[in-house]
Amino acid sequence: MKTSSWFSKMIGTAMTLDNLENVLMLQLRDLYSAEQQLIDALPKMEEAASSPQLKQAFRTHLAETRQHKTRLEQAFRILRQEPTAETCDAMKGLISEGEEIVGLEGEPEVKDAAIIAAAQRVEHYEMAGYGCARTFARRLGRNEIAELLQQTLDEESNANELLTHIAEESVNVHAATA
Numbered sequence: 001m002k003t004s005s006w007f008s009k010m011i012g013t014a015m016t017l018d019n020l021e022n023v024l025m026l027q028l029r030d031l032y033s034a035e036q037q038l039i040d041a042l043p044k045m046e047e048a049a050s051s052p053q054l055k056q057a058f059r060t061h062l063a064e065t066r067q068h069k070t071r072l073e074q075a076f077r078i079l080r081q082e083p084t085a086e087t088c089d090a091m092k093g094l095i096s097e098g099e100e101i102v103g104l105e106g107e108p109e110v111k112d113a114a115i116i117a118a119a120q121r122v123e124h125y126e127m128a129g130y131g132c133a134r135t136f137a138r139r140l141g142r143n144e145i146a147e148l149l150q151q152t153l154d155e156e157s158n159a160n161e162l163l164t165h166i167a168e169e170s171v172n173v174h175a176a177t178a
């Protein structure tokens with residue numbers, strides 16, 4: 001099986017680990033793929049959610065996610081690179097786990113809890129990616145890119161906190177133990 005983590009993509013390419021800008025570029029491509037995949041997945045998660053608050057959170061995050069994709073395109077332009085994505089298999093896996101949950105029958109509130117669990121995994125994955133890419137951009141003195149990535153990182157982090165809040169406030173724990 002062909003692996004395609006951001007790291008394995010460097011093997012067999014002209015890119016080497018002695019150039020941090022190449023690592024940044026690969027991170028950006030990975031994130032670009034992740035955002036594209038999430039744009040397709042979020043409407044399905046919204047449809048599967050029952051809580052109006054959770055549905056709204058997914059709608060809001062879809063709008064933000066489109067903005068995240070645009071910011072990455074800006075970063076590619078600054079680096080004078082084509083915005084290209086190489087399928088991010090990690091996001092693909094996280095989304096396919098989410099889709100499994102979306103397809104399950106169950107108590108609406110319990111299903112919401114499971115959807116939140118899947119969504120928070122996605123947010124944490126993105127936070128890790130943006131955090132690293134932001135740090136690399138800073139180290140390279142690419143402050144404009146670092147700023148773009150930080151804005152997205154803040155939105156991912158807020159989305160994650162909102163999901164925690166919804167899980168705490170609106171998921172019926174009694175249903176979970178019934």
Ligand SMILES: [Fe+2]
Binds near residue numbers: 035064065068126152
């Ligand atoms: Fe995002």
